[in-house]
Amino acid sequence: MADSKLDLLQGTLDLMVLQTLAAMGTQHGYGIARRIEQVSGDQVLLNQGTIYASLVRLQQRGWIEAEWGSSENNRKAKFYSITKRGRKQLAEDAAHWQRLAAVMGRVLGMAPEGSER
Amino acid sequence: MNGWWHRTWKRMLAFLHRDALDRELDAEMAAHLEMAVEENVRSGMSPEDARRRALVRFGGTQRAREEQRAARGLPFLDVLLQDMRFTLRTLRRDAGFTTVAVAILALGIGANVAVFSVVNTILLRPLPFPESRQLVWIAPPPRSCGLSCATYSIDAYDEFKAQSRSYQDVTGYDAFTSPDNFRLTGRGEPQPATGMRVMGNFFQVLGVHPMLGRLFVPADTLKSTHPVVLLEYAYWKRQFAADPGIVGKEIDLSGQPTTVVGVLPESFDFGAVFSPGSRVDLLVPLIPEYERDDGNVVTLIGKLKPGVTVGQAQADAEMVVPNLCWNVKYPRSCGSYVLKHGPSIQVRTLKNYVSGRLRRSLIVLWSAVGMILLIACVNLSNLLLARAAARSRELAMRSALGASRVRMVRQLLTESLILSTGGAVAGLGLAWALVLWLAHQGALALPLLSTLHIDGAALGWTVMTAVAAALLFGLMPGLKMASGNLQEALKDSGHGTSAGRKHESVRAALVITEVALACVLLVGAGLLLRSFLKVLDIDLGFQPDHAASIRVEYDDSAPTDQASAEKRAAIFQQMIARVSALPGVEAAGIVDFLPLGPNRAWGTPMPQGKTYPEGALPSPLVYVCTPGYVRAMGMHVRGRDFTWNDGPNSQQVVMINEAAARTYWPGEDAVGKVLMSGKTELHVIGVVEDVHASSVEAEKGWQIYYSAMQQGPDDSQLVIRSQVAPASLAGSVLRTLREMNPNQPAAEFKPLRMIVDRADSPRRFFMLLVGAFAGLGLLLASLGIYGVIAYSVTRQTQEIGIRMALGASRGHVQTWVLRKTLLLALVGIGAGTAVSFLAARGIASLLYGTEPSDPLTYAGMIALLLAVALLAGYLPARRASRIDPMIALRTN
Numbered sequence A: 001m002a003d004s005k006l007d008l009l010q011g012t013l014d015l016m017v018l019q020t021l022a023a024m025g026t027q028h029g030y031g032i033a034r035r036i037e038q039v040s041g042d043q044v045l046l047n048q049g050t051i052y053a054s055l056v057r058l059q060q061r062g063w064i065e066a067e068w069g070s071s072e073n074n075r076k077a078k079f080y081s082i083t084k085r086g087r088k089q090l091a092e093d094a095a096h097w098q099r100l101a102a103v104m105g106r107v108l109g110m111a112p113e114g115s116e117r
Numbered sequence B: 001m002n003g004w005w006h007r008t009w010k011r012m013l014a015f016l017h018r019d020a021l022d023r024e025l026d027a028e029m030a031a032h033l034e035m036a037v038e039e040n041v042r043s044g045m046s047p048e049d050a051r052r053r054a055l056v057r058f059g060g061t062q063r064a065r066e067e068q069r070a071a072r073g074l075p076f077l078d079v080l081l082q083d084m085r086f087t088l089r090t091l092r093r094d095a096g097f098t099t100v101a102v103a104i105l106a107l108g109i110g111a112n113v114a115v116f117s118v119v120n121t122i123l124l125r126p127l128p129f130p131e132s133r134q135l136v137w138i139a140p141p142p143r144s145c146g147l148s149c150a151t152y153s154i155d156a157y158d159e160f161k162a163q164s165r166s167y168q169d170v171t172g173y174d175a176f177t178s179p180d181n182f183r184l185t186g187r188g189e190p191q192p193a194t195g196m197r198v199m200g201n202f203f204q205v206l207g208v209h210p211m212l213g214r215l216f217v218p219a220d221t222l223k224s225t226h227p228v229v230l231l232e233y234a235y236w237k238r239q240f241a242a243d244p245g246i247v248g249k250e251i252d253l254s255g256q257p258t259t260v261v262g263v264l265p266e267s268f269d270f271g272a273v274f275s276p277g278s279r280v281d282l283l284v285p286l287i288p289e290y291e292r293d294d295g296n297v298v299t300l301i302g303k304l305k306p307g308v309t310v311g312q313a314q315a316d317a318e319m320v321v322p323n324l325c326w327n328v329k330y331p332r333s334c335g336s337y338v339l340k341h342g343p344s345i346q347v348r349t350l351k352n353y354v355s356g357r358l359r360r361s362l363i364v365l366w367s368a369v370g371m372i373l374l375i376a377c378v379n380l381s382n383l384l385l386a387r388a389a390a391r392s393r394e395l396a397m398r399s400a401l402g403a404s405r406v407r408m409v410r411q412l413l414t415e416s417l418i419l420s421t422g423g424a425v426a427g428l429g430l431a432w433a434l435v436l437w438l439a440h441q442g443a444l445a446l447p448l449l450s451t452l453h454i455d456g457a458a459l460g461w462t463v464m465t466a467v468a469a470a471l472l473f474g475l476m477p478g479l480k481m482a483s484g485n486l487q488e489a490l491k492d493s494g495h496g497t498s499a500g501r502k503h504e505s506v507r508a509a510l511v512i513t514e515v516a517l518a519c520v521l522l523v524g525a526g527l528l529l530r531s532f533l534k535v536l537d538i539d540l541g542f543q544p545d546h547a548a549s550i551r552v553e554y555d556d557s558a559p560t561d562q563a564s565a566e567k568r569a570a571i572f573q574q575m576i577a578r579v580s581a582l583p584g585v586e587a588a589g590i591v592d593f594l595p596l597g598p599n600r601a602w603g604t605p606m607p608q609g610k611t612y613p614e615g616a617l618p619s620p621l622v623y624v625c626t627p628g629y630v631r632a633m634g635m636h637v638r639g640r641d642f643t644w645n646d647g648p649n650s651q652q653v654v655m656i657n658e659a660a661a662r663t664y665w666p667g668e669d670a671v672g673k674v675l676m677s678g679k680t681e682l683h684v685i686g687v688v689e690d691v692h693a694s695s696v697e698a699e700k701g702w703q704i705y706y707s708a709m710q711q712g713p714d715d716s717q718l719v720i721r722s723q724v725a726p727a728s729l730a731g732s733v734l735r736t737l738r739e740m741n742p743n744q745p746a747a748e749f750k751p752l753r754m755i756v757d758r759a760d761s762p763r764r765f766f767m768l769l770v771g772a773f774a775g776l777g778l779l780l781a782s783l784g785i786y787g788v789i790a791y792s793v794t795r796q797t798q799e800i801g802i803r804m805a806l807g808a809s810r811g812h813v814q815t816w817v818l819r820k821t822l823l824l825a826l827v828g829i830g831a832g833t834a835v836s837f838l839a840a841r842g843i844a845s846l847l848y849g850t851e852p853s854d855p856l857t858y859a860g861m862i863a864l865l866l867a868v869a870l871l872a873g874y875l876p877a878r879r880a881s882r883i884d885p886m887i888a889l890r891t892n
Helices: A012-024 A030-040 A048-060 A084-107 B003-016 B018-040 B047-058 B059-073 B075-093 B094-122 B147-152 B152-162 B202-206 B233-240 B269-273 B310-323 B350-400 B407-439 B456-482 B484-490 B498-537 B560-581 B629-633 B658-664 B726-740 B752-795 B797-805 B810-842 B855-881 B885-890
Strands: A064-070 A076-084 B134-138 B169-175 B182-185 B191-193 B193-199 B228-231 B250-253 B255-264 B283-285 B297-304 B345-351 B548-550 B584-593 B621-625 B637-639 B653-657 B674-677 B680-688 B703-707 B717-722
Touching: A012 A030, A012 A048, A012 A064, A030 A048, A030 A076, A030 B018, A048 A064, A048 B003, A048 B018, A048 B047, A048 B059, A076 A084, A076 B018, B003 B059, B018 B047, B018 B059, B047 B752, B059 B075, B075 B094, B075 B407, B094 B350, B094 B407, B134 B310, B147 B297, B152 B169, B152 B297, B152 B310, B169 B202, B169 B255, B191 B233, B193 B653, B202 B297, B228 B233, B228 B297, B233 B548, B297 B310, B310 B345, B345 B350, B345 B621, B350 B456, B350 B498, B350 B752, B407 B456, B498 B674, B498 B752, B498 B810, B498 B855, B548 B726, B548 B752, B560 B584, B560 B717, B560 B726, B584 B629, B629 B717, B637 B855, B653 B658, B658 B680, B717 B726, B752 B797, B752 B810, B752 B855, B797 B885, B810 B855
Parallel strands: B193 B283, B228 B255, B621 B703, B653 B680
Antiparallel strands: A064 A076, B134 B297, B134 B345, B169 B193, B169 B297, B182 B191, B182 B250, B228 B283, B250 B255, B548 B717, B584 B621, B584 B717, B637 B680, B653 B703, B674 B680
C-alpha cells in the first residue's frame, strides 16, 4: 500500500502548508498534517514529523507566524497562521504550480505520432 | 539577495538559540503526539495501539528534530560541533597519544613560525621606513681595500648630489665609526657611548620622525654651530631613564657640552639596519667642513624620485661618476672614482644591501624547517594509522550503522584539525619564546633582529601551517580508514590478517620517507657544521684567545702636529709601560682599528725604483699602532717591531704583511727595503703575518702598519695579552687608565675572541639552527622507526612464539627484528642520500672549504642515522626476544 503513495517533490510540502493555513486560518502542526492527509485522500506519503521542518522554514521566511495557545481540548499547542507576505507568496507559487501542471499535462498527453499538432 | 541575507541571519540566530528551539520543538511534538493518540482512541483503538499508530504516522521524533535543525539552522556547524565533541572525548580517553601528537606538532609548527618570523623580518617585510622601496644604497663595487674603497669623500658626495637626476635626495653617514667612540661625562662615572655621524638630511631621506624634539636642520651641520645630538630610543630609556624633559638639555659628550635636540622613535634602530650586531646609542650631525679633507668617509643612501627604477638610477650614477673628485683642491683626483674594469658604481635597493647576502641562508633555513614539519606530519600519519588499526572495528561498526564515507572522513579530519590546533597553540607559545630570545641576541650580526616579533603575518602563517599539516597528516589515514572493506574489518581480529599487513606496508613507506628526509637534513647540517669548523680553524693571522681590548682616551692636543705627536708618544709610552707592569699582563700595545672592525686604505705605496701601472696593485689597509701591538695580538714579525725610538723626528718606518712583501719584492727579503708614498720614504722594518683584516672568510688582502708616533691614529684600542681571564684584569687596567686620565670612560673590556665570534655569528646561527632541526628530524624519524617495528612485533607475537617454539634462539629473533629495521633504514638512507646530493648543490655557496659531496660528512651522517635507527629497532627487538612461546601461543 505504501508503495502506491506519492513521494513529495521538494518544495511541494511548503506550498501545501501555506494553502492549508490560507484555507483553514490558524492551525497547529497536527491539524495541518491531518488536513493535508485528509485532503489528499491519503494519497501522499507524509511522515507527520516532516511538517515541522517545513513550518520552521516558512516561519524564517516570514510567510507564516506562530504563537502558543490552547487547543479545543484545552491542550497547549503552537498555532500557525499565514501572513500577508505568505498569501502573496502562495498566490505566486500556486499560479506557477498550476502553469507547470498544465504544461506537464499537455506534454504527457502527446499522442505517439504527434498527430495532434 | 536581501532575502538570502535575511534567512542566513535567521539561521544564525536559530543556531545560537538551538537549545531553546529544541525544547520548544519537543513540546510541540509532544502535543502533536498527544492529539494524535487522542484522536486514535476516539476512533476506537486501544491506548497502546493508538500510541503505536501515532508514533508510526509521525515517523520518528529524532528524525523530525534533525530535519528541523537542518532546515532552520547551520547544519554544517551542527555536524562540526558534534564531531568536535566526539573527537575531544576520544582524545581525552587516549591521553598518551594526544600528548605525543600535540608535542610533535608543537615542535614542527613552533619551529616553522619562529623561522617564518625571522625570514619575514629580514627578507620579506619592507624596511621599517616609509616608501622604503625607493631607498637605494650607492657604493663602488666591492673591492679588497676595505671601507676606503666602499665610501666617498665629502666633495664627491656634494658633486653626486648636485649632478644626479634620479634622486629626490641623497644622504649618507660616516662609515668609520668605532664602538664606544663617545664619552658621556657629568653623570657619575664617565660612560662610553657609540655615536654615528650622519648627514644633516639623513632622517628626512629615510622618513624618520622624532618621538621627542626635532631632527637635524642644516644649521646643525655648520662648523660654527653649537654641538647637537639625537638620542636613540633604547639609549634614552637606559641612560636617561626615559626623561621626558631631555630635549633642550645639555649633556657632556667627550668633553663638549652638547644639546639634546630630540629622541628618535622606538621603531628606529640604526644598528639593526646598518651595522647588525652592534648597538648605536646616539646620532650627531656630520659636519662636512671638518671631514672634507679626510678622503673617503661617507656611504651614500639615496631616495629615488617616484617612478624611477633602480636600473635608471644606476645609469644616471654611472654618468656622474667621471665628474666626481676625491678632493676638488687636487684637480688630478677628479675622475679617480672611475674603475678600469666593470661599472664604477653600484646602485641597489637598501633592502638588498641590508639583507641580500642572507637570502640564500634564510631560504635554506626555511626549507630545513619545512622538512621538519613534513617529518612531523609523516610521524603523525604513522601514529594515526596505528590508531586506525586499533579503531578499524569501531569505524566499521559505525559504517555498518549507516555513517556515510564522507561523514567519516570528515570526522577524522576534524580530529586532525583539533590535534593540529592544539599543536599550533603550543607551537605559537614555543615560537614566541624563541623569537623573544632571538630579538635580544644583540651580539648576533643579523640585520633587523631587534625588530623581531610575532606579528599578524606570523599568526596567519601559523593558521596556514596548522591547516596544511592537518590535511597532510589527516587525509591519508582518513581516506585509508574510510575506504577499508567493511566486512573484512569486522571479521579482522587485527592480528596477522591481510588488512593489517596492508596497513603495515603503508606505515613502512611513511617511515622510509621520514628517514630519507632526516637524512637530507642531517647531511645539510653536517656540511654546514664542517664548514663552520673549517671557519673556526682559519688562521686569522693573530691569536684571538688570551687577549682583550679596551678603547682608551687621551689628550694629545697641541699647537702643531709635531708637538701633538711628541705628546702622544709620551702618553702612549707611559700607558703601555704601566699596563705592562700589571701582574698577569704579557704584552700590551695600541692600535687605531682592530681587525674585523672599521678599516681604511691610503692609496698604494710603490717600492722604490720600481713602477707599476696604476691600479695594478691593491691598496693595503692601514693600521697605526704602537710598539708592542703586534706582540699583544700574537702576530709573528720578521725583522723588528716598532720601538719608542721610531718617533716623529726619526725616519718614517712601516711594517707590511707577507702578501704585500711577496708582491713588492718577489724572492727577496722585504726587510730593509723602501716604499715610496708620494715623495715620502717608508722604510720597511718588519714583515708581519697576513691578517684576516676585513672578514674572517674573505681573502686576507694587504696590510701596512705605521708607527703611532709618526702618523696620527684615528682611534685608540689598547690590546692586552694575558693568560689571566680578561674580566679579572679589567679592574686593574681601568684603574691604571683612570689614574692617567680621569676622563677615561668605563669602556667594555672586550676579549678578541668576542670580536671574532661576532664576525662568525651569522654562520654559527644558521649552523646551530639547521643542526637543531636535523637533531629534531633524527629524533622524530627514530620515533617513527620505533613505532613501526614495535607495532609489527606486537602483531607478530604469535609468529615469533611459533618460531621460538620450533627452536629459534633469542639471538635469532633479535637479528630477525633488527634486520627488518635495517632494511627500512637502508632504503630511507639510500633515497635520502640521493636527494642530499641534489640539495647539497643548492647550499654550495654557503659552505666554506667543504665540497657539497664531502665524503666524510656523508659517511658520518649515514653512520649516525644508522646507529640511531638500530637503537630504535633494538628496543622492540629485545622485547621480541623475551617473548615466552607458551604464553604467546596460548593468547590470541
